Amino acid sequence: MLREALRIGSRRWYSYKSVRRPNLAGTGAPKVEPAKEQPGASSTVENGHGSLAKQLRAKILATGPIPVAEYMREVLTNPQAGYYMNKDVFGREGDFITSPEISQIFGELVGIWLVSEWRKMGSPSPFHLVELGPGRGTLARDVLKVITKFKQDAEFSMHMVEVSPFLSKAQAQRFCYTHDTLPEDSQLPYYQMGTTATGTKAFWHRRLEDVPHGFSLVLAHEFFDALPVHKLQLVDGKWQEVLIDVASGGAKDAKQADFRYVLSRSQTPVSSVFRPMPNETRACLEYSLETERQVGLLAERIERDGGIALIMDYGHFGEKTDTFRAFKQHQLHDPLIEPGSADLTADVDFKLVRHIAETRGNVHCCGPVEQGLFLQRMQGEARLDQLMAHALPENQQIIRSGYEMLTDSAQMGSRFKFLAMFPGVLASHLDKYPVVGFS
Ligand SMILES: C[S@@+](CC[C@H](N)C(=O)[O-])C[C@H]1O[C@@H](n2cnc3c(N)ncnc32)[C@H](O)[C@@H]1O
Structure with missing residues (x-):
């Protein structure tokens, strides 16, 4: 049985053409000093990503090379061993x-921006505060503070879209006073609920589709870069997909990749339905079907129920070709080595996001604008000065360097971009009363 599997492996090694990757150094997010490993943490991770690599290897040997998107989805959100789970x-x-x-x-x-745009729309109440992929819940906590202060008499509930059971608990601990996980068989569109210290109800959903209808203020920070991408290459006038295959002979040491890129020999489901954007000039690109699906849902929701969405992420405007990469302890890492031990990410294609939003719903988009510019236009310097005036001398340097990191174009100021979506019916109103931060 094992010999048979290995034979299949070696035969396939010759039948797919390997694809080389460019040097990705310099495409990374900001780095901080590598941290020391937490005692005891590595063995758990080791077991998790070891089993993930085995599962992926077994699947590829059984059914053939898989799309990069499938690899990314498994590595990040596999229920047992996924990186975020x-x-x-x-x-x-x-x-x-x-x-x-x-x-x-x-x-x-971000909270002040949301409140000011919500007020311009007449302060609709009740509303949902929705966040896609809230991580540790820090953004939700800070935005909640602002909204609670400035919402006047409006009613709102919080809706977190999160796949990770571990992170959903961390989020609830960050901004809820009490929270409960529901039984697996509850049949409800949420799996966890909580109440904040000021009595606001919070719900956790696995999918955006499960968030109840209603006027929504939606935030997505570093969510879309975690969604799976397909890699496509133009060969003799036809789009072909780059797939992931097992490495020849298996991994020999920790530095050697367990997997390799190969070019599909025939059309894949995605390469056959993929339609490039008008005037596309790239011969190799990343395409996220999942981003297209989620942005489509957002656009439909905003048109149907009213609301605002703010997408914040690192990305480009349809010009980059190869940004799929991994991060481990703040350093670039080969995504094909020890899957599950490092974060996988790809830059968001804001041109595609904007195009989908404007074609799937009657939606008015603003941006993308660079993060540094957005924060400056939102009077970030004034807020910095206030914080500095009240900070202990030993904290002042951290506060200042944090703000510089967010706004400096050599750090996060240019790479990160903001794109906002509003109901299309408001387009002329927004021309008259321009959206803060975007002009
Ligand atoms: C890079 S983190 C961003 C965290 C947070 N927004 C921040 O900026 O600190 C990505 C987040 O999205 C979640 N996530 C990834 N894929 C997801 C999916 N398909 N559906 C829902 N949540 C997802 C992860 O569990 C995590 O909370």
């Missing part, structure tokens, strides 16, 4: 750090 991966001790974790100014300004 069972551990805290953020901050100095983890693999990467995000803007809301760097400075409270980020969440506060």
Whole structure:
């Protein structure tokens, strides 16, 4: 049986053409000093990603090379061993750090932006505060503080869209006073619920489709970069898909990849339905069917129920070709080595996001604009000065450098972008009263 599997493996090694990757150095998110490993953490992770690599290998040997998107989905959200599912991966001790974790100014300004745009729309009540992929819940906590302060008499509930059981608990601990996980067989569209200290109800959903209808303020920070991407290449005028196959002869040491890229020999379901954007000039690109699906759902929701969505992520406007990469302890890492031990990510294609939003619903988009510019236009410097004036001298340097990290174009200021979605019927109103931060 084993010999048979190995034979299949070696035969297939010759039948697929390997694809080389460019050097990705320099495409990474900001780095902080690598942290020391937490005692006891590595053995659990070791077991998890060891079994994930085995599962992926067995699947590929049985059914053939898989799309990069399938590999990414399994590595990040496999219910047993997925990267996000069972551990805290953020901050100095983890693999990467995000803007809301760097400075409270980020969440506060996002909250003020949401409240001011909601007021311009006539302060509809009740409303849902929705966040896609809330991580540790820090952004939700900071935005909640602002909304609670400025919402006047409006009623609202919170809706977190999160697949990770571990992170959903961490989120509830961050901004709820009490919370409960529902039994598996509850048949409800949420799996956890809680109540904040001020009595606001919070619900956790596995999918955006499960969030109840209603006027919604939706946030997505570093959510879309975690959604699976397909890699496509134009060969003799036809789009072909780059797939992931097992490495020849299996991995020999920790530095050697367990898997390799190959070019599909025939059309795959995605390569056959893929339609490039008008005037596409790239011969190789990343395409996220899942992003297209989720942005479509968002656009339909905003048109149908009213609301605002703010997408914040690193990305490009349809010009980059190869950004799929991994991060481990704040360093770039080969995504094909030890799957499950590192974060996998790909830059968001904001041109595609905007195109889908505007074609799937009657939606008016603003941006993308660079994060640094958005925060400056939202008077980030004034908030920084306030915080500095009240900070202990020993904290002042951390507060200032945090804000600089968010806004400096050599750090996170340019790479991260903001794109907002409003109901299309408001387009002329928004021309008259321009959206703060975007102009
Ligand atoms: C990179 S983290 C961003 C965390 C947070 N927004 C922040 O900026 O700190 C991605 C988040 O999305 C969640 N996630 C990833 N894929 C998801 C999916 N398909 N559906 C729902 N949540 C997902 C992860 O569990 C995690 O909470």
